[in-house]
Amino acid sequence: MQEYSVVGKRVPNVDSRVKVTGEATYVDDLVLPGMLVGKVLRSTVAHARIVSIDTSAAEKLPGVKAVVTGKDAPNVKVGWLRGSRDRLPLTRDKVRFIGEAIAAVAAMDEDTAEEALGLIKVQYEELPAVFDPVKAMKDGAPRIQDDAKNNIALERHWNYGDVEKGFRESDYVREDTFYTPSFLCGYMEPNAAVAQWDANGKLTTWVSSQAPFFLRRELSLLYSIPQGKVRVINRFVGGGFGGKCEICDVHVSASLLARKAGRPVKVVYTTEDEFAVQPRRIPSTMTLKTGVKKDGAIVAQTSSIVTDGGPYRSVGGVTIYNHGLANMIPYRIPNFKFDAFRVFTNNQVGMAKRGHGQIQMRYAVESQMDMIAEALGIDPVDIRLKNALKPGEVTVNGLRMRTSGLVEAIEGAARRSGWKQKRGKGRAQGRGIGISCGGFACGPKIASLTDSGAIIKVNEDAGIVVYTGASDIGQGSNTVVTQVVAEVLGIGPEEISVVTGDTDVTPFEPGTYGSRVSWYMCNAAIKAAEDLRRQIVEPVASKLEVKPEEIVLRNGGLYVGERRAMSFAEAVRAVQVSSEKGILIAKGTYYPPDVEWPDPANNYYGNIAGGYSFSAQIAEVEVDRETGQVKLLKVTAGDDIGYPLNEMLAEGQAEGSISMGQGETMYENIIVSNGRVMNPSLVDYKLPTVMDTPEMDVTHVITNEPGGPFGAKEVGEGFIVSIPGAIANAIHDATGVWIKELPITPEKIVKALEAKEKEGKS
Amino acid sequence: MRLPSFEYLEPKTIREACKLLAKYGPEARVLAGGTDLLPKMKSKEITPRYLIALKSIEGLDYIDYQPGKGLRIGALATLESVRNSPVVKERCPVLGETASLMASTQVRNLATVAGNICNAVPSADMAPPLMVLGAKLRVSSPGKGRLAPIQDFFQGPGQTALGAGEIVTEIVVPNPLPKSGSVYLKHTVRQAMDLALLGAATMVALDGKGACKDVRIALATAAPTPIRALRAEEVLRGKVIDDALLAEASAAAVEEARPRSSVRASESYRRKLVGVLVSRGIAQAMSRARAAGR
């Protein structure tokens, strides 16, 4: 493993100190002079025409300063991408799901605002609703959006090779259908916004966002004002996991109310708001047909999915594209056909969550992989080794694997977990062990502008300030950027401070999603640091009468060979006082050189990212056959994250992924009945606790991805996608039953065991 | 969600508290730890105008044992103090074990045993063990007090046998029977911070020959209130318990349980759990009884 002086080290998160002392402030902590409190009124019916909204009683309530409805908002639709702007920020004529924002109130205090909401009278004329996406696609189903026949919001079809021929040439073919429900992103800080308009018509809004620049764009479009008149400020962000990428009614209601009241307004979601409108993981029904040779080699696969997107397009085609992407990584599939639908229903809106669109498909593929292995009598580890993508391979849809440590990751995890001794031997004791693999694109290209930029300025005392647009939502981007810049400049990370989270100040950055930040932003910051190094080294070299290439920056100094010529600070000082180039400002921008937008005219072919991470995880469980209770005992995993920029943060991502994946596999589920969330509390929506957390053993395979910053790939999502399959397969090893629907609850296990027993008897 | 406004009353004595409760009737509620009450008020399920705090009355948080009187748990004794109490551990370990299975440390530091009983939900974890131990509730009122068997206390979901102006001031747990053992088994999806999908408390007392001298079985979340499984007890009482009898008893419990389906679990799964937990619970209580000296 290559050694660097700062990169790869366990540098503590730069935000930790202020977070643990409570000094870090979040949106709800912000208080502005004259600020009002806003609350949002939500639809109580799933599909209806709004006949009338009577706000007069609310307006008369003492303490109420503004009431807004859809009519107060510009008649402009917002969304995440150009193709998905189909949503009025406050609905006008129709409601399409329970929880949709109808009106908002700003008052002197929260109690008054809440009371005022109760005084708003909405008269609905209910319309037939549809909650099952398959039924929604049938002729005659209630139509949810005027522009979508059969409620098909979006569809994607790929066809590579010849799947029918592939199935004919296969020795074994099977088809299974899997289902994954909707999951909460489950961040700690609720979505929130404070908005203020100044006398020049400039909107400033303090938010908790994964993508402040997207938010700025949408607000500028909504209010028809230039982006320069919208300033989005991110404070510390208490988690996101995909749920804080989009503009939502918290941002719109705060800014509308602030405009109408002429005073700053704060809106903070309650837990109930979060359950009503938090963008959540999209529910997915996936039918997989796979053909393999006797030795387990995949010959052909068809993957057909129907996803329940709720009544708006939201993140659009990305989710369904990602399902197909997850089919393509990490196994070789020579013939592949993909048919995917995002369907409108009157359920809540489906969006992105960590492992976006991919964790669902990995669960399906990995479960079926074990069914195939069992039918053919192949060890699950061996069938994965057989199909694993190797360095240099190009998938049928054009993804180029420059590096892949998957084989080593599988072998290492199998060895360390004692796979050979345990697999297939624990059923009598209720013990099971299962394996699953995955991978992830490092920052897929999903929008037209996905570049990153970084600016560095140098203080008079040679301290370094880095400006990036990246949102550190807890993952540690503010920390790794200090590491990569320090490494290039040969100084300590403590010499570097980072400025982020203000669209008026930093360069553009799309956002913290799609596992792109370290790859794009660090590459931009490295370029900026290299620019700065040049600006310092060139004048100093001529003074020292050496060539610039002869000067090496390390240990806080400039070295010529083994000789320390001067300290970094002395060099900076020398440049600052010597010439017209004294004000040191450097910049870097980055866009991966060989990445393509998947081409709709050509089967969505294209290398969507500069690199791909891999993971292999082995889960061990203990199952109580009588109650169905599952204990996740241990997860042994290997990953290929290229090179860990910060070992401590990489561990944090892996461990957090295991825990989050465990929750989705074993406990979590937003239960929706006729459009109503039946478990809108953290009592009945069960996130894993620390008492449920297994022992974890994670080891990296170092592959030094050529295009990655210091060889790094992504670490945030490739890990989580392989957890559900590992647990499901371990449960099968322990019990002999397959559960083809998440979450795998004790009740489902007991039912499956009972059914199996009956089958055995008859 | 916001807490609706209310008036906070701070009586200094139990008598005063009972009087206030009698005076304001259904408009008032007694406040102990508030871990059940305040969430219900936030969701507007109930909106009392007066909260009568017990915290202002001194000396209600005791856990005390006296040979003649048994174990006494004051109305303000918290779950956490019961969990950590040496006398509970010595006299009725099942109560401390049950407290350990409830909520989280933060909630247990507020929540009271009496509040858990008076809240009277089907899933109240403290109810089954107190039922198998034959606990009684000391009830004060503006008039004469009384000692109410916990057996007859639960009248429906959230409904108790408390009359107007009545407050539970302590829970009295008699000395366990000689050569007896009790356990509480709680089935949850998660391993912490979870409500019981099913709870089963069992008490078995053995005679000199190892036969079942007495037995009590109580269940949480198996009916609209915590219940005793009396028919299952009947199967076991006076007999030498073997596997066949255990199966018969748990089948009886499955039959007399009246669980319902909810988003948390289906009726049939809960019934299945009744059988499993009763049979496991009896077996574990027996081995405790065998190990018990007296």
Ligand SMILES: Cc1cc2nc3c(=O)[nH]c(=O)nc-3n(C[C@H](O)[C@H](O)[C@H](O)COP(=O)(O)OP(=O)(O)OC[C@H]3O[C@@H](n4cnc5c(N)ncnc54)[C@H](O)[C@@H]3O)c2cc1C
């Ligand atoms: C996060 C969380 C987790 C939880 N986990 C569990 C769990 O695992 N198992 C479980 O069983 N419960 C659980 N609970 C529920 C609750 O904590 C317990 O029921 C607790 O014991 C209630 O006690 P309290 O003192 O808070 O009662 P309070 O909320 O103060 O009162 C509850 C009810 O009883 C009445 N009352 C209280 N004391 C008296 C009295 N002395 N006389 C007459 N009436 C009285 C009140 O008026 C009210 O109606 C949980 C609650 C939360 C918030």
